[in-house]
Amino acid sequence: MFRPRLLGAALMLALASTANATSFVVTTDTIVRGVAASTDATSDVTSSFRDDKxxxxxxxxxxxxxxxxxxxxGVKLESAFAHIRQQAPELKATDAQLAQAILAI
Structure with a gap:
């Protein structure tokens, strides 16, 4: 009697750890995709506005x-935001992403 219960408990533990690992992978993939999208937006801005005064x-x-x-x-930053959004209206970047992109130039 004790042996089937032990096997059942081990099976449940294995299934639970698999579910946690899958959940971790999905969460990690979601975070990485978000960072990649932000990086892509930032690199688009830096490459096209590198020489913009x-x-x-x-x-x-x-x-x-x-x-x-x-x-x-600042006033210059607000002007740069407006300029960037006018030149690249398809760019869907937040003010924080644009500011980081300007610093990356």
């Missing part, structure tokens, strides 16, 4: 924006 002038404001987690918004 308006965008380059906003670097200091972008650094302040990122450091303050979006609380500090």
């Amino acid at each position: 308006i965008v380059r002038a906003a670097r200091d404001d972008a650094a302040s924006f990122v450091a303050s987690q979006g609380d500090t918004r």
Whole structure:
């Protein structure tokens, strides 16, 4: 009697650990895809606006924006956001992603 219960408990434990591992893989894949999408948007901005004077002038404001987690918004940065969105209306990046892209230039 004891042996079938032990086998049943071991089987349940194995199934539970498999479910947890699958859940971890799915969660990890979702996070990686989100980071990849953000990186793609950032690299699109950096490559097309590398020599743009308006965008380059906003670097200091972008650094302040990122450091303050979006609380500090300088005039040059706002101008760069508007310029980027006008030049690339298909780009669906947040202000934080754009500021990070400006810093990456």
